[in-house]
Amino acid sequence: MSGPAGYIGASASITAEDVPALYEGAKFYSPAVGDANRSSITSWLAGLLDRNGPVPLLRVEAVAPETPCVSVCVLGSGSAMADLPPAGDEFEMAVRQIERLQRVEFGAVYPLAAATISALVAVVTAAQLRVPLLDADGMGRTFALIHHTAMHLSGVSPTPLAAVGPTGESVLVEVPAGPRADRMLRANVDTVGGWAALAAYPTTAGVLRRAALPGTVSRIANVGRLLLDRTDPDVLVTRLGTITGCRRLARGRIAELEHLSRPSDVTIPAHPSSLVVEETGGLGRQLRIELRSEIVAVFADGALIAGAPDLIGLLDVSRGVLATLDSLEPGDLVDVLVTPADAVWYSPRGMEMVGMASHGIPLAHPRRR
Amino acid sequence: MRRTSTLSITLGELARIQPLAGAESHLADPSRKVEQVVLAETFDRLRRCTPHVLVVLHDEAATGGWSLAAALHLAWERNLSAVVVSRTVAGGASVALAERLHMSLIVIDDDPIDIALQLAGQVSAPAAARALRQARLAEQLAEQTGIRGVLGVLNRELQHVPVALVVGGVVVAGQSAALTDRPQVRQLEVEVHAPGERSAARLIAAVPLPGPAAVDQVESLLRLARPSLQAAWAQSRLDTATRAAHEQAAFGLLRRLPQASSGEAAEIEVPAWTSELGWQVGEANRAVWLAPLRPSGEPPAEITYLIRASWQRGHSTWPLVAEGDGWISWHSGTDPDDVTALRRALAGFRDSAVAHRLAIGIGRAHPGVGGLMRSVAEARLAAHVAREGGPGAVQWFDQVGANAALAWLPTTEIAQVADLCLEDLMAAKDRAALVQTVLAVLDSGGSLSQASQRLGVHRNTVLARLARARQLGLTYEEPGQRLALHVLCYALTSLWSETGTEHAQPA
Incomplete structure (x- = not known):
C-alpha cells in the first residue's frame, strides 16, 4: 500500500479480494472474538462475491432518503456459530420476514456493528439480496447488547426485528421499549441453535444520515489492510493511529492472569477477569487490564488511564498481530492500544449505556476528569 | 500521665496487636502514624480521606483486583497510612503494586466491618493499644x-x-x-x-x-x-555442675575451631553460642591459667566450684573452664594493653589463690578465637613458671621468655636418673652443696669468681667442691656430658629446694 490509507468512497464496492482485509479490520474492532470460524465465513463470503459480483458500498448520503434500510448482525456466541455453521439463508430469511411484516422492500443493508463477523454477514446479506451495503453502522465497534447503538440513542426502535437460527426457526420481536428486545432475544438464542441471524432497526436512509455512524465499514477495510501488511509493530501502531486515532498506552509483559475477580454480572454475558502487565521501559508501571466481554478498563499503577467505551486492544509484539483475549499467556509481550470510540459514546447517555459503570466500575472516565 | 498517651499510634504498633497481628501485613513504613480509621464503601469516600488515615475497603471499593489497585492509587494520592482489604480481593499483583507505590497493604481474613471497628477503637485510644502490646510482649518475654x-x-x-x-x-x-x-x-x-x-x-x-x-x-x-x-x-x-560441664564442652569446641578451619590467616567467626554462656571473645583476649602447685590430675568438682565462686566474684562474664590440671579463664576487651580490670581481679583473688595453693599464669592479649587459644597456651606456660614462686604467685608470659622451657622439666624423673647414674654423688652427704656449686659454675659459663659470688663462698671453696664433684662423677667439663649434667643439676636443685629436704651447708 502506498501513501496514507484513503477512504474507499461512495462509488467503491467490496470484492472477494477485500474479504481478508475486512475480516482483519473487523477483528480489530472486536478484540475479544476468537478465530474459530475464520475460514468458513471468509470463504463463504468470497464465494458469494465471486458468484454474485461485487457489493456496492455507498455512503448514506449517496442513497435516496426514503430508501428503506435494515441492519443485520450475528446474535449469540461465535463459537456456537463454528459448531453449527449457517445453512446460508438465515440472514436473507430474517430480512425477508421484516419485509413481509412491514410490506416494504429494503433498498440497502447496513451492519448493526462494523466489527466481528457481523461486519462480514452484512456483506453476505447485501450480496444475497443484491442490494448495496451502507458505509455506516450502529456501534463503530462492538458492544454487548443490541440496543447499544447510535440509532437507539437517536430514538430509532430496534424492532420489529427477526432472529433466524441455523435450525431454520425464527423469532419475531416487537417491543415498545428497545432495551427489552435484547432480553427477549437472549432467552431464545439457545433454543434456535446457540446463535441467530438478526435483522433489526428497519428505517430509512434519511434517518440513518443522522442516526448511524458513518464511514465505519470502509474504515475496517482500511484497518484490515494495515494489519495484513505485517510490519514492525511500532510502524503498525503509527499507521493505525492515522486511521483510527489509536495510540499505544504502554508496552509490557503479561505477569498474571486473574480470573473471576468479582462475582459475575447478570446483565453482561461474560466472566470478569483481569490481566496484569508489567510495563517494560518507560515508568515500569503495573498495568491492570480488566476484562469482561471485552477489555473495559486499564489501570496504570492503580490510576484509570483508559476505559469503556474506549476500544482497548492488545497487540502481540513478537508476532506483530492483534492478540485475542483467549490466547493470552503470562510472559507474552504486548502493546496495549487504546482507540477512541465514536464521539456519541462519550455523551452522558452514551456513557450511561456502555461506560464503565455498566461494567461495575464506578470510576470517572479519564476523558471526563 | 506519660507523654506517650497523646501520641498517635503507629502502623507497626497496630500490626503487632489483634486483630491485625493475625493478618498478612505488607508494611511499607511501620513508623507511619495512624490518626483515623475509615471504612470506605465507595471510591468517593476514599477521595475524601485525609492524610494518615488507615482505610478499610469494603463493598463497592473491594469488588476485585481493579478496585484494590484503584484504591491503592487513591491512597497514595491522599497520603493515607495503609489500606486494609479482604483476602478475596488481594492477589500477588496487588501486593506488588502496593510495594511499588510504597503503600502499606494489610490483607485480612475476617469481616472488614468488624476489623474497622476494632481498629477505630485502638486508634482512638493509643495508650490502651500500647498497653495491650506491652502485655503481649511481657507474655512473650516470660516464655x-x-x-x-x-x-x-x-x-x-x-x-x-x-x-x-x-x-x-x-x-x-x-x-x-x-x-x-x-x-x-x-x-x-x-x-x-x-x-x-x-x-x-x-x-x-x-x-x-x-x-x-x-x-x-x-x-x-x-x-x-x-x-x-x-x-x-x-x-x-x-546449676553450676551443668554449667561447668557445658563450659568445658564449649571450650573444647572453641579450641577445635582454629584447627578445623583450613586457612591460617582466615578470621574465625566467634560462634553465637559463646554469648549464651556469657562469654566474650573480643578483639583482645588475655587468658589466665590457674594451676595448683602440685598437679594431681583432674580437679574435683567441689574445688572447681570454690575456685569459680571466688574467681567470678564481680566478674560473672569471665569464664572458668576446668582443663586438665587447672582452670582457664580469660578477659576480653578492645584495648590489648588495658589490664587494670585483670590486675584488680588478681588482687582480689590472691587470698583464695594462697588458700587453694594455686599459681597463676597470664598470657598475652591476642585477637579472635585463634588468639584466645594462643593466649591460653602462653598462660599455661607462665603458670608452670609461676609454680616456682609458690602459692599465690602470678607470672605474666611477657616476662617469662625461654626460661619457660625449664618449667616443663620433669624434675622428679630426672632426679631418679641421678640416683642410678651418679650413685657416688647421691650417696655423699654434701651432695646438695656439690650440685649447687656445679650448677652455679655452669650457670656462670665457667666463671669461678661469678659462681663464688653467687654462692657467697670463697673462690677456693668453689674450686675444692668442683674437684670433689669431679671425683664423684660430675664430670661437667666434658663437652659431651655438659648439657646432661647441667639439666641434672638444675632438676636436683629445684627438686630439693621445692621439697626443702636438702640444704646446702656452707662449708
Whole structure:
C-alpha cells in the first residue's frame, strides 16, 4: 500500500479480494472474538462475491432518503456459530420476514456493528439480496447488547426485528421499549441453535444520515489492510493511529492472569477477569487490564488511564498481530492500544449505556476528569 | 500521665496487636502514624480521606483486583497510612503494586466491618493499644528462658530498632547494629544488674528519629525485658555442675575451631553460642591459667566450684573452664594493653589463690578465637613458671621468655636418673652443696669468681667442691656430658629446694 490509507468512497464496492482485509479490520474492532470460524465465513463470503459480483458500498448520503434500510448482525456466541455453521439463508430469511411484516422492500443493508463477523454477514446479506451495503453502522465497534447503538440513542426502535437460527426457526420481536428486545432475544438464542441471524432497526436512509455512524465499514477495510501488511509493530501502531486515532498506552509483559475477580454480572454475558502487565521501559508501571466481554478498563499503577467505551486492544509484539483475549499467556509481550470510540459514546447517555459503570466500575472516565 | 498517651499510634504498633497481628501485613513504613480509621464503601469516600488515615475497603471499593489497585492509587494520592482489604480481593499483583507505590497493604481474613471497628477503637485510644502490646510482649518475654531468646523477642517486636545486650563494651547478645552511631538515631540505654553483681550489663537500642512515640515506647519495652534477662542469668548460674560441664564442652569446641578451619590467616567467626554462656571473645583476649602447685590430675568438682565462686566474684562474664590440671579463664576487651580490670581481679583473688595453693599464669592479649587459644597456651606456660614462686604467685608470659622451657622439666624423673647414674654423688652427704656449686659454675659459663659470688663462698671453696664433684662423677667439663649434667643439676636443685629436704651447708 502506498501513501496514507484513503477512504474507499461512495462509488467503491467490496470484492472477494477485500474479504481478508475486512475480516482483519473487523477483528480489530472486536478484540475479544476468537478465530474459530475464520475460514468458513471468509470463504463463504468470497464465494458469494465471486458468484454474485461485487457489493456496492455507498455512503448514506449517496442513497435516496426514503430508501428503506435494515441492519443485520450475528446474535449469540461465535463459537456456537463454528459448531453449527449457517445453512446460508438465515440472514436473507430474517430480512425477508421484516419485509413481509412491514410490506416494504429494503433498498440497502447496513451492519448493526462494523466489527466481528457481523461486519462480514452484512456483506453476505447485501450480496444475497443484491442490494448495496451502507458505509455506516450502529456501534463503530462492538458492544454487548443490541440496543447499544447510535440509532437507539437517536430514538430509532430496534424492532420489529427477526432472529433466524441455523435450525431454520425464527423469532419475531416487537417491543415498545428497545432495551427489552435484547432480553427477549437472549432467552431464545439457545433454543434456535446457540446463535441467530438478526435483522433489526428497519428505517430509512434519511434517518440513518443522522442516526448511524458513518464511514465505519470502509474504515475496517482500511484497518484490515494495515494489519495484513505485517510490519514492525511500532510502524503498525503509527499507521493505525492515522486511521483510527489509536495510540499505544504502554508496552509490557503479561505477569498474571486473574480470573473471576468479582462475582459475575447478570446483565453482561461474560466472566470478569483481569490481566496484569508489567510495563517494560518507560515508568515500569503495573498495568491492570480488566476484562469482561471485552477489555473495559486499564489501570496504570492503580490510576484509570483508559476505559469503556474506549476500544482497548492488545497487540502481540513478537508476532506483530492483534492478540485475542483467549490466547493470552503470562510472559507474552504486548502493546496495549487504546482507540477512541465514536464521539456519541462519550455523551452522558452514551456513557450511561456502555461506560464503565455498566461494567461495575464506578470510576470517572479519564476523558471526563 | 506519660507523654506517650497523646501520641498517635503507629502502623507497626497496630500490626503487632489483634486483630491485625493475625493478618498478612505488607508494611511499607511501620513508623507511619495512624490518626483515623475509615471504612470506605465507595471510591468517593476514599477521595475524601485525609492524610494518615488507615482505610478499610469494603463493598463497592473491594469488588476485585481493579478496585484494590484503584484504591491503592487513591491512597497514595491522599497520603493515607495503609489500606486494609479482604483476602478475596488481594492477589500477588496487588501486593506488588502496593510495594511499588510504597503503600502499606494489610490483607485480612475476617469481616472488614468488624476489623474497622476494632481498629477505630485502638486508634482512638493509643495508650490502651500500647498497653495491650506491652502485655503481649511481657507474655512473650516470660516464655523465654535464655538471654538470646529474650533479645530475639525484643528485636522481633521492635522492628527497625536494633537492640543489643552489652557487657563492658562487648555485645553479648542481640544486634550489634544498636551500637553503631548513625545520624537520625538516638541510642537508648537501660541498665540490667545481674543479682549481686557490681558490673552491670546494658540493653542498648538504636531508635530512629524522628519516630513517633518511639523513644518512650522502646524504653518501657526494654524495662519489661529486664526481669527476664535477670532470670535467664540467674538460671544459668544456678546449676553450676551443668554449667561447668557445658563450659568445658564449649571450650573444647572453641579450641577445635582454629584447627578445623583450613586457612591460617582466615578470621574465625566467634560462634553465637559463646554469648549464651556469657562469654566474650573480643578483639583482645588475655587468658589466665590457674594451676595448683602440685598437679594431681583432674580437679574435683567441689574445688572447681570454690575456685569459680571466688574467681567470678564481680566478674560473672569471665569464664572458668576446668582443663586438665587447672582452670582457664580469660578477659576480653578492645584495648590489648588495658589490664587494670585483670590486675584488680588478681588482687582480689590472691587470698583464695594462697588458700587453694594455686599459681597463676597470664598470657598475652591476642585477637579472635585463634588468639584466645594462643593466649591460653602462653598462660599455661607462665603458670608452670609461676609454680616456682609458690602459692599465690602470678607470672605474666611477657616476662617469662625461654626460661619457660625449664618449667616443663620433669624434675622428679630426672632426679631418679641421678640416683642410678651418679650413685657416688647421691650417696655423699654434701651432695646438695656439690650440685649447687656445679650448677652455679655452669650457670656462670665457667666463671669461678661469678659462681663464688653467687654462692657467697670463697673462690677456693668453689674450686675444692668442683674437684670433689669431679671425683664423684660430675664430670661437667666434658663437652659431651655438659648439657646432661647441667639439666641434672638444675632438676636436683629445684627438686630439693621445692621439697626443702636438702640444704646446702656452707662449708
